Amino acid sequence: MKIVVTVKQVPDTNAEKTFDPANNRLNRSTIENVLNPFDEYAIEEALRLKEKLGGDTTVTVLTMAPESGRDVVRKALAMGADSAALLSDAAVGGSDAMATAYALAQALKKTGFDLILTGTQSTDAICSIVPAAIAEHLGVPCLTFAKKVTVSDGAIEVQRETESGYLRVSAPLPALVSVTKSANEPRYPSLKGIMGAKKKEIAPLSLADIGADTALLGDPGSRTRVTAIAPVGPRPKGTVITAADATEGARAVIDFLVAKKVI
Amino acid sequence: MNALVIFVEQEQGALRRIGFEMASKGAEIAKVLAIPSVAVVLGAGANVAAEQLKSTPVDIIAAGEDVPVEKYLLDPAVDALEALLKEKGPSYVLFPASNAGKDLAARVAVRLNAGVITEATELSVVDGTLVAQSPKFGGSAIATIDFKDSTYAVVLCRPNSFAARKEPGKGELITLAAPAGKTYVAVIEERVAQEAGAVGVDEASVVVSGGRGLGGPEHFDIIEALAAALGGAVGASRAAVDAGWISHSHQVGQTGKSVAPQLYIACGISGAIQHKVGMRSSGTIVAINKDPNAPIFEFCDLGVVGDIFQIVPALTQLVKERKGTG
Numbered sequence: 001m002k003i004v005v006t007v008k009q010v011p012d013t014n015a016e017k018t019f020d021p022a023n024n025r026l027n028r029s030t031i032e033n034v035l036n037p038f039d040e041y042a043i044e045e046a047l048r049l050k051e052k053l054g055g056d057t058t059v060t061v062l063t064m065a066p067e068s069g070r071d072v073v074r075k076a077l078a079m080g081a082d083s084a085a086l087l088s089d090a091a092v093g094g095s096d097a098m099a100t101a102y103a104l105a106q107a108l109k110k111t112g113f114d115l116i117l118t119g120t121q122s123t124d125a126i127c128s129i130v131p132a133a134i135a136e137h138l139g140v141p142c143l144t145f146a147k148k149v150t151v152s153d154g155a156i157e158v159q160r161e162t163e164s165g166y167l168r169v170s171a172p173l174p175a176l177v178s179v180t181k182s183a184n185e186p187r188y189p190s191l192k193g194i195m196g197a198k199k200k201e202i203a204p205l206s207l208a209d210i211g212a213d214t215a216l217l218g219d220p221g222s223r224t225r226v227t228a229i230a231p232v233g234p235r236p237k238g239t240v241i242t243a244a245d246a247t248e249g250a251r252a253v254i255d256f257l258v259a260k261k262v263i
Numbered sequence: 264m265n266a267l268v269i270f271v272e273q274e275q276g277a278l279r280r281i282g283f284e285m286a287s288k289g290a291e292i293a294k295v296l297a298i299p300s301v302a303v304v305l306g307a308g309a310n311v312a313a314e315q316l317k318s319t320p321v322d323i324i325a326a327g328e329d330v331p332v333e334k335y336l337l338d339p340a341v342d343a344l345e346a347l348l349k350e351k352g353p354s355y356v357l358f359p360a361s362n363a364g365k366d367l368a369a370r371v372a373v374r375l376n377a378g379v380i381t382e383a384t385e386l387s388v389v390d391g392t393l394v395a396q397s398p399k400f401g402g403s404a405i406a407t408i409d410f411k412d413s414t415y416a417v418v419l420c421r422p423n424s425f426a427a428r429k430e431p432g433k434g435e436l437i438t439l440a441a442p443a444g445k446t447y448v449a450v451i452e453e454r455v456a457q458e459a460g461a462v463g464v465d466e467a468s469v470v471v472s473g474g475r476g477l478g479g480p481e482h483f484d485i486i487e488a489l490a491a492a493l494g495g496a497v498g499a500s501r502a503a504v505d506a507g508w509i510s511h512s513h514q515v516g517q518t519g520k521s522v523a524p525q526l527y528i529a530c531g532i533s534g535a536i537q538h539k540v541g542m543r544s545s546g547t548i549v550a551i552n553k554d555p556n557a558p559i560f561e562f563c564d565l566g567v568v569g570d571i572f573q574i575v576p577a578l579t580q581l582v583k584e585r586k587g588t589g
Contacts, residue, residue: 013517014536017400024406037518098372098379123517124400127381128360129419132369141449142337142370145362147511157452160336161512163279163361163466165457169336171449181518182511223378223416228407229399235543240566242555246573253528253549253574254581256565260547262469262526263493263585 001057001151001173003046004113005081006104006134007039009065009072010124017231023219024226025094026124028068035072038119040079040186042179045149046117047080047187053151058082060111064092064103070202077197078189085111087205091214096222097125101133103217106210108138115156116176120145131178141171147182264416265352267293269302269321270344270367272359276311278304281359281466283427285420286319288386289357290432293322295388300432301325303347303439305340306332313436320432327439333454335447337363341370342442348375353414355393360419368417377415380408384424384523384544393418401517401540422466423523457510462496464513465520469495469528470545472515473503474538476531476552476571480508485575486530492582498522498542500532516541530571534559551575 011017015031046059061076063069064087073084087107095103108116116135121128135142146158147166157170161180189197207214215221239256243249257263269289271282286302293300302319304312305327313326330343344367348354356371358364360382372379383395394409395418410416464470471493473486483497490497498515499508515522517537527545532538534550534557542548543562550563551571560566567574 011400013401013540017403019404026400096378097381098369098377101369101373125381126399126401126521127379128365129369129372129379129381132366133373136341136370136373142366143449144366159455161362163463164274165455167336167451168453168455169449170452171336175449180511181514223376223410223413224380224408225411226406226408227394229404231404232398232402232543235548235562235564237561238548238564238566240555240560240563240568243567243569243574246570246577249551249567249569249574250577250581252567253551253565253578254585256549257526257547258585260564262547263582 001053001114002060002112003049003057003115003117004060004062004108004111005039005042005046005076005117007043007061007063007072007076008036008122009033009063009069010036010122013123019229023094024229033068033072035075036119036122038121038123041181041183042117042119043076043079043081044184044186045179048184049149049151060085062104062107062111063087064100064107073202074197075189077200078193079187080193083200084202085205086202087210089207091207091218094219094222095217096224097127097129098133098223099217099221101130102137103212104130105134105137106212107205108134110205110210114174115151118176118178120178120180131176135176138176141175143169143171143175144178145180146177147180149177149179149183264296264298264355266298267296267300267355267357268348268351269300269357270364271302271304271312271316272361272363273304273306273308273312276308278312278315279466280427281420281422283319284422284425285357285359286316286321287428288425290320290322292386292388292393296391299323301351303344305330305343305439317434318429318431320428320430322433323435323437325437325439327441329441330439331441334451336449336451337366337370338447338449339442339445340367341374342445343439344371345374346442347439348415356415356417358417358419360421365419368419372417375415377417378410378413379417379419381419383418383420386418398544402521402544403540421523423468464496464498464515465522467496468524469493469526470498470515470522470524471495471528471530472498472500472532473530474500474532475502477503477508482572483509485572489528489575489579489582492579492586492588495524500538529559529563530575532559533557534562
């Protein structure tokens with residue numbers, strides 16, 4: 001079985017963000033990029049499925065990024081993925097989430113797959129729409145927000161988180177599953193894994209390789225447009241008091257809430 | 264655009280507050296654009312839900328009682344929405360930023376080649392077109408976004424962003440038929456309700472969160488009691504979730520939910536950046552922590568240095584007295 005995990009490089013949450021006033025895009029060159037924390041759950045789930053299913057099960061990592069994406073992919077390989085593919089092309093710069101999903105779907109047609117695993121969202125854009133859009137482009141069952149994944153005999157079953165509990169959903173493979181944080185605890189790359197990752201192949205993919213229509217990508221292919229972006233200033237520091245006892249502390253809070261008219 | 268369509272989630276006739284919020288905002292935007300607003304409810308209970316939507320200012324309520332969304336995961340809803348939107352022609356479409364709403368928005372948008380704006384916290388009309396505001400990078404920046412080259416335009420709306428108005432509109436009822444001649448393979452085998460009726464942490468107007476300072480799962484009862492007294496939801500920091508004290512659905516922060524309630528009370532939470540990005544947009548932030556150096560005191564509106572085990576129950580009592588429920 002071929003499992004493909006889509007991953008994204010994201011700016012470190014702690015990094016100071018600046019934006020290019022010419023196109024309202026993030027200045028990605030000045031900040032450290034990391035593997036999207038949500039994607040680690042998908043990688044871990046893929047590795048666990050591989051360990052469980054054995055045989056000819058392989059785990060491939062796919063990302064769309066500039067050349068710097070190699071570092072992020074390398075971490076996935078160090079965790080234990082077998083191979084990687086890096087879709088890199090100047091024409092994809094400025095793609096919004098929907099255009100990104102189109103490009104990834106085209107790349108997945110090229111790599112082939114039985115099961116696509118993704119994170120549920122990225123920490124930078126927080127859109128959560130790329131997984132479902134990929135599934136729709138590929139016409140495969142879309143099983144998102146899974147906290148438990150079971151594969152057997154060409155079929156898949158997941159527990160899908162809802163706002164009030166979960167749904168147990170089954171579907172035939174091939175399928176796409178996005179994996180939530182509740183599914184597992186991602187492993188740390190071992191020293192052996194880190195060394196081994198250096199020898200693993202990261203296959204370059206271009207838009208020509210995957211037969212993508214450039215009119216549907218990058219800025220021209222994006223149907224949304226960021227017309228302005230403004231950093232949010234720090235919240236002004238409020239009042240901090242030290243409570244002598246419980247009554248005083250509780251009274252200070254209730255007086256504040258009443259004054260603020262929140263209760 | 265010919266119409267503004269609002270997808271409202273319902274379960275056995277019950278609506279979440281976000282449905283009323285979106286119906287109110289959607290109708291307001293549609294009125295400015297001089298196009299009809301259409302609320303859509305699907306699945307068993309849709310007719311009951313439709314009756315409730317009559318209290319909102321929408322023009323048309325489309326109910327698809329027979330669309331089998333309880334049996335198959337979202338596929339019938341995608342088909343029903345696609346059919347309705349093709350019939351209406353160029354439209355704005357609003358979805359709630361819930362798990363199902365996000366999937367539906369993405370899939371309908373692929374079918375109709377629509378743009379998607381996610382996590383909208385404000386909608387307005389500028390020069391005859393819809394413009395949204397959306398927080399990005401963990402709320403550290405606010406983007407202003409509009410559509411280009413879009414016949415259809417999809418917006419995901421964040422809970423707690425718009426006021427729900429009780430102001431009946433035309434409320435004309437129409438029936439949506441189940442998609443004909445379709446087979447679906449993603450089968451819902453079982454529906455497990457774990458916290459039936461509980462308001463989710465991302466749509467509550469008050470969130471009371473507990474963190475590492477609680478010391479163990481057995482102490483979450485003081486958080487639950489304060490949340491209940493305030494009519495709010497229980498949140499948690501990553502530390503509390505990772506320790507297994509409470510389920511992930513309560514987690515606020517980078518790898519949990521982003522919330523923006525009117526009031527956020529952090530109890531025994533240090534306030535690491537990963538927590539901050541999930542709650543910094545809250546209206547009022549109150550922090551109670553015994554550590555005077557906790558980072559949370561740098562960005563709360565009121566900080567109380569003290570013992571949560573003493574202060575939180577005392578506060579619960581004062582809230583009850585104030586509300587006349589003590």
